Amino acid sequence: MRGKPMAKNITSPETDFARWYQDVIREAELADSAPVRGCMVIRPYGYAIWELMQRDLDGRFKATGHTNAYFPLFIPQSFIQKEAQHVEGFSPELAVVTHAGGKQLEEPLVVRPTSETIINHMFSKWIGSYRDLPMLLNQWANVVRWELRPRAFLRTTEFLWQEGHTAHATEQEAREETMRMLGVYSDFMREMAAVPVIPGVKTEKERFAGAVDTYTIEAMMGNGWALQGGTSHYLGTNFARVFETTFLDRDNQRQFVHQSSWGVSTRLVGALIMAHGDANGLRLPPRLAPVQVVIIPIGMQDPRASQVMEASEAMAKELLSMGVRASVDSRDNMSPGFKFNHWEVRGVPLRIEIGPRDLDAGHATLAQRNRKEKFTLPLAELTGKIPALLNGIHDQMLKEATDFREGRTFDVDTFDEFKRLIPEKPGFYRVWWDGSREDENRIQEETSATVRCIPLEQPGGEGECFMTGRKTSTRAILARAY
RNA sequence: CGGGGCGUAGCGCAGUCCGGUUAGCGCGCCUGGUUCGGGACUAGGAGGCCGGAGGUUCGAAUCCUCUCGCCCCGACCA
Numbered sequence: 001m002r003g004k005p006m007a008k009n010i011t012s013p014e015t016d017f018a019r020w021y022q023d024v025i026r027e028a029e030l031a032d033s034a035p036v037r038g039c040m041v042i043r044p045y046g047y048a049i050w051e052l053m054q055r056d057l058d059g060r061f062k063a064t065g066h067t068n069a070y071f072p073l074f075i076p077q078s079f080i081q082k083e084a085q086h087v088e089g090f091s092p093e094l095a096v097v098t099h100a101g102g103k104q105l106e107e108p109l110v111v112r113p114t115s116e117t118i119i120n121h122m123f124s125k126w127i128g129s130y131r132d133l134p135m136l137l138n139q140w141a142n143v144v145r146w147e148l149r150p151r152a153f154l155r156t157t158e159f160l161w162q163e164g165h166t167a168h169a170t171e172q173e174a175r176e177e178t179m180r181m182l183g184v185y186s187d188f189m190r191e192m193a194a195v196p197v198i199p200g201v202k203t204e205k206e207r208f209a210g211a212v213d214t215y216t217i218e219a220m221m222g223n224g225w226a227l228q229g230g231t232s233h234y235l236g237t238n239f240a241r242v243f244e245t246t247f248l249d250r251d252n253q254r255q256f257v258h259q260s261s262w263g264v265s266t267r268l269v270g271a272l273i274m275a276h277g278d279a280n281g282l283r284l285p286p287r288l289a290p291v292q293v294v295i296i297p298i299g300m301q302d303p304r305a306s307q308v309m310e311a312s313e314a315m316a317k318e319l320l321s322m323g324v325r326a327s328v329d330s331r332d333n334m335s336p337g338f339k340f341n342h343w344e345v346r347g348v349p350l351r352i353e354i355g356p357r358d359l360d361a362g363h364a365t366l367a368q369r370n371r372k373e374k375f376t377l378p379l380a381e382l383t384g385k386i387p388a389l390l391n392g393i394h395d396q397m398l399k400e401a402t403d404f405r406e407g408r409t410f411d412v413d414t415f416d417e418f419k420r421l422i423p424e425k426p427g428f429y430r431v432w433w434d435g436s437r438e439d440e441n442r443i444q445e446e447t448s449a450t451v452r453c454i455p456l457e458q459p460g461g462e463g464e465c466f467m468t469g470r471k472t473s474t475r476a477i478l479a480r481a482y
Numbered sequence: 483c484g485g486g487g488c489g490u491a492g493c494g495c496a497g498u499c500c501g502g503u504u505a506g507c508g509c510g511c512c513u514g515g516u517u518c519g520g521g522a523c524u525a526g527g528a529g530g531c532c533g534g535a536g537g538u539u540c541g542a543a544u545c546c547u548c549u550c551g552c553c554c555c556g557a558c559c560a
Contacts, residue, residue, distance in 0.1 A: 009494080
């Protein structure tokens, strides 16, 4: 890239991060806006990323004992209204169907914003005794929350997600489940998305409506803002009580089940874009890249073009048989340079160039999306080295993202200091925390930042709360967030 | 819901203040030729109810009224 100009049609992320984000989505053909406000079309390339996420996560859910099921899109309005906190949290953003079949419905139907209520309704029928527990279900679905301010992938009126719902005999089991799934999400983010996350618990203000405790994984985006990548809730018996989800224990006593629910959404695609993208567009971590290796044949008018094509095809075939997602860009109406840029914008982690000169030298030229220098590898041993190269790219991207986050994480002791620093240095701010909801409101009003979470991993020791001055042993993380 | 911006070719825009023949530019697209190791060149070509409705005028993309929609920034949220 030797000092060449920035990618065409992409605003520099330093100039305007929000516009850069939109430009990348457009140029990489991830999504397009839809005729309905707040909704978006996920284009094939963007959807392919989501499918890779789904496939991996689904495997992790199965491996932890969950099975998939599907519950209806429409929920009787009365269901939502049963749990006080839940209604309060969701009523402003509900889409409600009042007419169908040519007439007004007796009871309006809510388009699910989440499925705790309808699932509890069914659980109460399915669960009789402790022998039916734990019940461990997941569903892949779309949900609708009427958004005032949509952003592609991050916040759309309709979005795709997965919601896990479990019921257990004891609080301890349900809490263990809550933490287990938070761990699954953290692992996924690190191992697949190459995004480091901070697992923690939400404050009361940020808690899911209806949960006892809400846990989160918080990731840092390229502008220093935080993004909640996934949530896992311990629901206690809140929904069980209103839906009478009960079981008979060993002593023949009726008990409420203890529950968890947890989810991640297409928002993760947005997280990927903003955690790894650069001025030239998208950068995809290899394990979530629809195309991991693109092979560009060069000199397609050259007398030896057919040799070049043969070598390219052979290489792709070999890689595919090894389980590497490789493809040859054999379009003959585009110059190599155009193709380089085309695939760079789309974030393909590894590119292989093969031309007559390479054939003469018995090697191919490689370029990593996350590095500037090109290098060569002998043809004889090239394909065998690709898996390790891809793993290396993953490790490098994870390290880059981690280093970036560390460089943007600050410790502050007073609210004044925080107020002064956060506008000029957006990032994660660690503070001693013993504040109330009112304190949080004040923080948000005066700085636009929020308490992202109280990390599970605490440093120990104690200090004075940066708002109240009270002694506390709790450290919290504050940031501006999406 | 507040504040700001924008609707003109598939995409990005100019033209609008100050009305005047056939509405322009770049990219993309189609056809031919030449090209191909970092966004190729060239010749020709296709493509528009100037967001919608009403008005003013001899004449409206341009002026007036009303509408619809989109985007950005804030409040709410995964």
